[in-house]
Amino acid sequence: MSCDVGLYGLAVMGQNFALNMASHGFKVCVGNRSPSKVELTVKRAKDEGDLPIVGSADPEDFCKQLSKPRKIIILVMAGKPVDETIATLSQYLEDGDVIVDGGNEWFHNTLRRAKELEPKGIHFIGMGISGGEEGARNGPSLMPGGPKAAYDLLEPIITKCAAQVNDGPCTGYIGPVGSGNYVKMIHNGIEYGDMQLIAEVYDVMRHVLKMSNQEMSEVFEQWNQSPLASYLIEITAKILAKKDDVTGEGYVIDYILDKTGMKGTGRWTIQEAAERSVAAPTIAASLDSRYISARKDERVKASGLLKGPEMTAAEIPIHKGQLLDDLKWALWASKVCSYAQGLSTIKSCSDDMNWDVNLSECVRMWKGGCIIRAAVLQKIQDAYARDKNLPSLLLDPVIAGDLNNCTAGWRRAVVVAIGYGISTPALSASLNYFDSYRRESLPANLTQAQRDFFGGHTYERTDKEGVFHTAWTDAHKSIGDINERKAGEV
Numbered sequence: 015m016s017c018d019v020g021l022y023g024l025a026v027m028g029q030n031f032a033l034n035m036a037s038h039g040f041k042v043c044v045g046n047r048s049p050s051k052v053e054l055t056v057k058r059a060k061d062e063g064d065l066p067i068v069g070s071a072d073p074e075d076f077c078k079q080l081s082k083p084r085k086i087i088i089l090v091m092a093g094k095p096v097d098e099t100i101a102t103l104s105q106y107l108e109d110g111d112v113i114v115d116g117g118n119e120w121f122h123n124t125l126r127r128a129k130e131l132e133p134k135g136i137h138f139i140g141m142g143i144s145g146g147e148e149g150a151r152n153g154p155s156l157m158p159g160g161p162k163a164a165y166d167l168l169e170p171i172i173t174k175c176a177a178q179v180n181d182g183p184c185t186g187y188i189g190p191v192g193s194g195n196y197v198k199m200i201h202n203g204i205e206y207g208d209m210q211l212i213a214e215v216y217d218v219m220r221h222v223l224k225m226s227n228q229e230m231s232e233v234f235e236q237w238n239q240s241p242l243a244s245y246l247i248e249i250t251a252k253i254l255a256k257k258d259d260v261t262g263e264g265y266v267i268d269y270i271l272d273k274t275g276m277k278g279t280g281r282w283t284i285q286e287a288a289e290r291s292v293a294a295p296t297i298a299a300s301l302d303s304r305y306i307s308a309r310k311d312e313r314v315k316a317s318g319l320l321k322g323p324e325m326t327a328a329e330i331p332i333h334k335g336q337l338l339d340d341l342k343w344a345l346w347a348s349k350v351c352s353y354a355q356g357l358s359t360i361k362s363c364s365d366d367m368n369w370d371v372n373l374s375e376c377v378r379m380w381k382g383g384c385i386i387r388a389a390v391l392q393k394i395q396d397a398y399a400r401d402k403n404l405p406s407l408l409l410d411p412v413i414a415g416d417l418n419n420c421t422a423g424w425r426r427a428v429v430v431a432i433g434y435g436i437s438t439p440a441l442s443a444s445l446n447y448f449d450s451y452r453r454e455s456l457p458a459n460l461t462q463a464q465r466d467f468f469g470g471h472t473y474e475r476t477d478k479e480g481v482f483h484t485a486w487t488d489a490h491k492s493i494g495d496i497n498e499r500k501a502g503e504v
């Protein structure tokens with residue numbers, strides 16, 4: 015009997031997603047460069063309930079075992095390995111077959127690959143998969159973008175294998191090719207921001223409130239029963255409570271070196287936000303924090319040279335219960351700003367590329383299975399359902415009202431951190447983003463005046479239409495056609 019779907023690339027994510035599809039009744043053919051991974055996956059399938067997974071001897075055998083039109087999901091390392099895998103498999107494919115790249119890939123590569131496969135009539139889908147190894151096995155969030163006809167062939171499989179929430183499976187048609195990878199990239203950028211925000215709150219708890227790991231774990235556990243409820247809050251509580259099983263003393267968290275790794279999707283998010291002229295300071299701060307964390311040796315040296323404030327409780331009085339409540343709402347409000355920045359970036363690219371991404375539906379796909387799943391997503395989904403053309407999440411009246419209610423505690427939390435010399439780049443950036451966005455008038459008039467002074471870049475006036483230039487000193491000469499000076503603005 016021919017297989018319903020093929021999965022090529024059997025690291026743990028690939029194995030788990032193959033087992034997921036087989037668990038839902040689909041017959042899966044698996045392939046990999048090394049035969050040992052194929053054998054291991056087939057064995058796992060047998061051990062986990064005699065699931066319908068069959069192995070393949072080589073790429074040709076892999077493709078021959080698939081029913082037509084063939085549907086192949088590849089889960090290999092992004093970049094060159096994806097190109098090599100596509101080149102190998104496409105030799106044995108034909109018009110109407112579908113290749114799905116399930117990795118974290120730069121969306122321009124997805125657009126290129128789709129174009130390269132067009133002459134052969136092979137459809138290409140870029141599908142973001144979020145949820146880690148556990149999600150891949152038990153139900154991830156799946157974000158596919160590609161030809162609608164190709165998506166329709168894949169849809170019966172992914173709707174069953176995705177995480178399920180109260181309003182459906184955490185998947186759906188994102189849009190044309192490139193859009194799925196793009197949405198997943200921004201998802202990861204939001205994830206960067208969320209993780210950094212939680213780390214900063216932990217830092218304040220630890221160094222200002224002098225809380226123990228167990229105390230902090232209990233607070234995060236309580237917060238997970240509040241509007242802050244999320245997967246990342248849930249696992250933070252578990253992480254902080256985990257005793258060290260290597261030394262048998264203390265907690266694992268205290269033995270982990272303070273250097274954060276990354277795979278590149280956060281950097282791509284900021285590059286894209288800049289390309290689209292979208293402010294994303296929370297996500298940018300989280301990326302900068304990872305860069306600084308990597309310079310451990312420099313920080314060790316700096317700690318002996320650079321001095322922070324030596325504040326005491328007498329100078330900045332601290333009430334533990336009040337500060338914890340302030341941190342809670344500062345974290346909630348900042349998380350919303352991180353989502354707002356990411357979703358504004360998706361909207362900008364969607365408008366530029368004519369993808370017509372439905373942001374309410376996009377957010378719905380994040381409500382289960384994925385790393386950024388959180389209770390607040392229901393409010394965000396509702397906001398975009400009320401107005402699909404919402405320029406910014408912060409302009410939704412319900413969200414705006416909730417943020418306004420958080421601001422007093424948000425400000426107090428940031429002020430305390432600054433007073434004690436605890437860096438909170440993402441919390442502070444989020445508050446600055448909120449304060450900048452809510453102001454009708456910004457000091458950008460002075461910046462533009464400076465640009466006109468040294469470069470003749472012109473400016474607009476508040477009292478009349480048009481473009482203007484001022485001869486600021488006697489040394490300033492005529493700049494000719496004023497309108498030409500606007501050329502090159504982004």
